[in-house]
Amino acid sequence: MGRIGLLVSDMIISFMWVWSGVLIKIYVFSILGFGHGPGGEIIKCALSIVNMFFFALLGKVTNGGTYNPLTVLSGAITGDFSRFLFTVGARIPAQVIGSIAGVWLIIAAFPEVGHGPRLNVDLHRGALTEGLLTFAIVTVSLGLARKIPGSFFTKTWISSVSKLTLHILGSDLTGGCMNPASVMGWAYARGDHFTKEHIMVYWLAPMEATLLAIWTFRVVVPPAQEDKVDVKAKPE
Numbered sequence: 001m002g003r004i005g006l007l008v009s010d011m012i013i014s015f016m017w018v019w020s021g022v023l024i025k026i027y028v029f030s031i032l033g034f035g036h037g038p039g040g041e042i043i044k045c046a047l048s049i050v051n052m053f054f055f056a057l058l059g060k061v062t063n064g065g066t067y068n069p070l071t072v073l074s075g076a077i078t079g080d081f082s083r084f085l086f087t088v089g090a091r092i093p094a095q096v097i098g099s100i101a102g103v104w105l106i107i108a109a110f111p112e113v114g115h116g117p118r119l120n121v122d123l124h125r126g127a128l129t130e131g132l133l134t135f136a137i138v139t140v141s142l143g144l145a146r147k148i149p150g151s152f153f154t155k156t157w158i159s160s161v162s163k164l165t166l167h168i169l170g171s172d173l174t175g176g177c178m179n180p181a182s183v184m185g186w187a188y189a190r191g192d193h194f195t196k197e198h199i200m201v202y203w204l205a206p207m208e209a210t211l212l213a214i215w216t217f218r219v220v221v222p223p224a225q226e227d228k229v230d231v232k233a234k235p236e
Helices: 004-030 040-059 067-076 081-109 122-143 152-170 180-190 195-218
Strands: none
Touching: 004 040, 004 081, 004 180, 040 152, 067 081, 067 122, 067 180, 067 195, 081 180, 122 152, 122 195, 180 195
């Protein structure tokens, strides 16, 4: 898939991602009639994991399409400079546009869904929370990407459960988002997307944590042996 196709995939998948979270809540709490007790939360968590499997499959089908800027940023930092420019200048804006369009249509169709994640603590605690959550999930993602034994199902299961656990841990503080694009969609709808709190907590802190996680992973985890090419084994 070319670069244009990848941008279209990022935009559409980001659009679908913000919709999926809202539809799961509507299905569990409105259609099925579960309250916010343990039963409803368990069903919502189970559907969320199924949802993450679906988006992981979409990523494979589209050869890398994704809804999270941190995912593409992590890959861009370890790649060449042209890939980094393409990611920062095109892929992340495409994800933001898809998220903004998705949230706008959600609010138009379901005004009662609320206004998305909000910062419920002070700025420094919020930035630290999002930073720590991002550091953890990026570290997990890097470990899974290092060709550890296991199938697509196993890796996706580990990644999904990790994301869900971290989301729950941070949900009462910052929303536990770990996704600047989706937060930007809701913040744009509220009109507070240019505030210091939004930029520092939901953009700067996760991106700095992503950089720190990549650097730490490189220092702590040595390169895999199979990544090294044995020149002597190659025929002349």
